[in-house]
Amino acid sequence: NAGVTQTPKFQVLKTGQSMTLQCAQDMNHNSMYWYRQDPGMGLRLIYYSASEGTTDKGEVPNGYNVSRLNKREFSLRLESAAPSQTSVYFCASTRGYEQYFGPGTRLTVT
Amino acid sequence: GQQVMQIPQYQHVQEGEDFTTYCNSSTTLSNIQWYKQRPGGHPVFLIQLVKSGEVKKQKRLTFQFGEAKKNSSLHITATQTTDVGTYFCAGPFPTGTASKLTFGTGTRLQVTL
Numbered sequence: 001n002a003g004v005t006q007t008p009k010f011q012v013l014k015t016g017q018s019m020t021l022q023c024a025q026d027m028n029h030n031s032m033y034w035y036r037q038d039p040g041m042g043l044r045l046i047y048y049s050a051s052e053g054t055t056d057k058g059e060v061p062n063g064y065n066v067s068r069l070n071k072r073e074f075s076l077r078l079e080s081a082a083p084s085q086t087s088v089y090f091c092a093s094t095r096g097y098e099q100y101f102g103p104g105t106r107l108t109v110t
Numbered sequence: 111g112q113q114v115m116q117i118p119q120y121q122h123v124q125e126g127e128d129f130t131t132y133c134n135s136s137t138t139l140s141n142i143q144w145y146k147q148r149p150g151g152h153p154v155f156l157i158q159l160v161k162s163g164e165v166k167k168q169k170r171l172t173f174q175f176g177e178a179k180k181n182s183s184l185h186i187t188a189t190q191t192t193d194v195g196t197y198f199c200a201g202p203f204p205t206g207t208a209s210k211l212t213f214g215t216g217t218r219l220q221v222t223l
Contacts, residue, residue: 040215048210099145103152
């Protein structure tokens with residue numbers, strides 16, 4: 001099992017560009033999450049999906065959209081990237097309470 | 111909104127010394143989880159505490175959940191260089207909703223020989 005996978009690993013965008021971060025899990029988990037991690041800020045929840053077909057806003061959803069394509073995949077889209085969105089993005093999934101994280105995407109917006 | 115704070119933000123110890131990080135929530139928690147993130151890595155689940163006053167041990171790591179279920183601590187006995195990383199606590203957000211977590215700010219541990 002690969003667990004939780006994320007693509008790409010690194011990305012540099014110019015202000016105003018758009019991109020989609022991909023996440024997939026092969027553990028048959030119902031719930032999936034997108035977090036961002038900034039120095040000194042811990043992990044902050046962007047969006048969450050309790051099950052296929054449902055999504056919910058987290059603590060910092062502005063500037064992002066998500067799609068729960070199927071049970072395995074949960075993507076995060078930045079429509080018009082801003083320098084404030086420079087961060088490390090983690091996807092996670094869970095069946096119960098323990099969250100399993102992907103390796104992260106390091107995004108820089110210039 | 112719910113806030114989860116951790117202290118200290120950073121600690122540097124010599125190998126063999128003990129280490130403790132403290133986690134405090136602004137609201138009562140139904141449970142608390144702890145995660146470890148190695149430098150350049152992703153968070154990895156360590157443990158979940160559910161009961162008031164609960165104490166759990168994993169080898170050199172001891173986890174406690176406060177009687178009021180608003181605070182928790184992680185104590186590492188005789189640190190090793192393999193303990194290097196950032197330790198996060200996390201509580202359900204809002205209280206009782208097990209699927210969403212609010213993470214603490216983390217404590218970064220550096221261990222030198």
